[in-house]
Amino acid sequence: MFDQIGSDWTLLGRGKSSEVFRMGDGEVIKIFHPAVSEDMIEREVAAARLATSLRLSTAAPRLRVTVARNSALIYPEISGVSIAAAIRKKPLSAASLLRDMAALLHSVHRQPVSGLRTVKSVLQTDIDYGPAPDAIKRAAIDYLQALPEADHLLHGDFHIDNILLSEGGLVILDWAKAAIGDPAADAVRSEMLMRFGEGPADAITTLWRDWAAGRLGRAYRDVSGVSQDQMSLWRPVVALAWLRARPPVRNRAFHRYLDQALRSAGLPTVN
Template sequence: MNEPRSTYPFIARGASAELFDMGGGQALKLFRDSVSDEMIAREADASAHAAACGVPTAAATGQRIWDGRRGIIYPRLEGATLMDWISRNPMRAGWALDRMGEIHAVMHRVDGGTLRSLKQVLATDIAYGPAPDALQRAAIAYLETLPGGDALTHGDFHLGNVMMTPHGMMVIDWSKAAAGHPAADAVRSEMLMRFGIGPSDWVTNLWRDWAARRLRRSHAAASGVSTRDIDAWRPVVALAWLRARDATGRTPAFMRYLDGALKQAGLPFTG
């Protein structure tokens, strides 16, 4: 896709958008055509809501069309993603993950407001995913027994969506935000850390598993979310993942993770 016909310097590119420096301490995030208007509006609204409620993030200051592309204007954040920061400061990884877990807990103490229901998102992803019909029906019935919750959840909270800035860590990319139970969001982060896009050699996988455990423990200590809560939400969050996520080189490991979670919950499993 062509860059905008402007003198805005290019900053970064992601799967769904590109970021440009507008000057004056502002950045313009321009989305790809495949991104829905609903998702763009949700990201803008959720970022503003989170910032107003004390979550360390950059609040959207407006939306605009530029060169035929839809965009959001943000304050420009200086720094690197936590993923890049840890790669340069590996001995401080534990501290960074602990702080990240604390921020996740701060987020979960905020009310989700008018955001969509996370339970409904999970039910839809399960229903439109590749799981057998019997498993889908059983999982959705199981999901209905879980507490709804009304906390602000991020839905994509991982090392690439937290920035290390001169003012501390800042959360970015609220496009998957919803109102729901903190444990469901913590499970989602666990899966993103372990099975999300990224390198998948055996050494890296050991680090990813360790980092996911460290993040989960720090979040639990700060939030009060228990192991029982995590275990209860894991099967449905993992099953919903199948709709659109690729576990990359860790697909066999993810399927074992999913089957273990389903079996523990008494649901039909795939293995």
Template sequence: MIASGASSRIFDLGDGRILKLFRESVSDEMIEREVEVTAFAHAQGLPVPRPLDRRITDGERGIVYPLLDGRTLLSALRTQWAKGQALLQDMAALHGGIHDQNAAGDFRSVRQVLDTDIHYGPASEEAKQAVIAHLDTLPDGEWLLHGDYHIGNIMLTADGMRVIDWAKGARGMPAADVVRTEMLIRFGIGPSDMLTNLWRDWAARFYVGRYLARTGMTEAELTAWRPVVATAWLRARLPVRDRAFRRYLNQSLRACNLPPAS
């Protein structure tokens, strides 16, 4: 086994391929979505490993991928702080390239995903109703979204960055995907000491700034999507930097004249 996470384990098959075995808690639907979205992204010419095969091993469901020789962006940033700006800039440019791809009719809508997560999340009923009503005013989109684009899901190889773990892929407005990445950088799983928190906040601001400069997206678009994506995240997020995240959430709600989450 060469890697292990909350949803899967990775095994080197020894022939230039790896086997990603999913844990029992992962639904068949999510595995199928990972295959479909990853294959679609690869077919568009994006730097994504092509799924090679589906496999069941001792009752466990898996996907076979090419072995990527490299390390995650997360690992690189831990040891190469001086290269942080350049790496985050490349990350933002790659994210913009993903969002250039039209995925009309191919995948689930991110609006549906957000609506469901808000509905079943822990926010007050008043907040849920207000945020869902706000979501209904936002535009639809047909662009490819990764859904979980963070520094642990980007591999650095000799051939450049490669994006992995597409199980949360969807179609929709890129601003929703950018907001989720902003939150994952600041409040996702990882160290939360004071120095690291300062870096995380800076990295999120830098990443967003580089993305906006690359794509022409406006800060107003992010402002409109932040309360929706943040309220939806309440359903499943772990309590990392919880007080800081709650401030972010309530500031996002206030910016759109919405009631607090609780």
């Protein structure tokens, strides 16, 4: 237990749910913001330990502690840079890194598991609590229930800031949104995060993000055997669920994407 942030700790990053500091002695500490639920923290611990037990390229927390009464997890430090930072430094490496990222996502999805929440339950909750009209919610949830069941491990937040490029290869971070289900659902979300997630949205970057999302999706389909049609089945509900908490990035483009996915599935549109 720590009364306060250590004076010799170095801030490594700050996100919506936590701050990460280097503590020294090969360890980092992830301090959660007070609003983060106990369920989310326990889910991250359980999923990270499960992924480690499956010999996936990741790290599990060593210890749970508190810092100034905020929950925190101590992890082994992994030296490296995010894929986002690596691409900014060497833009010509993007295609190769996206292929490697797709292969890594497939390695996650190859694992049949139990003990985590299902992706269908996650999507249903987010649709229920999201801002869409009730008629669209009801139609989308009925559609969701008819989608395929599966027991594969899904990461839930697989994007270029959650993957480290280390000396030993790519390493997956942040398992707080992990679930069990159809790999196509997770692949759609990863592609969607690339295209419409947090980050710059100027004209040049937008073109690059659309290219990168397409490249990542094709690479994933090539390595996994998941088809475009399988991904299209999940796109309307994955996109609709994201309305609950998505960042205000490329709003017009995202709503066009959402409505096209809903229309293609025979569902009522939002706009």
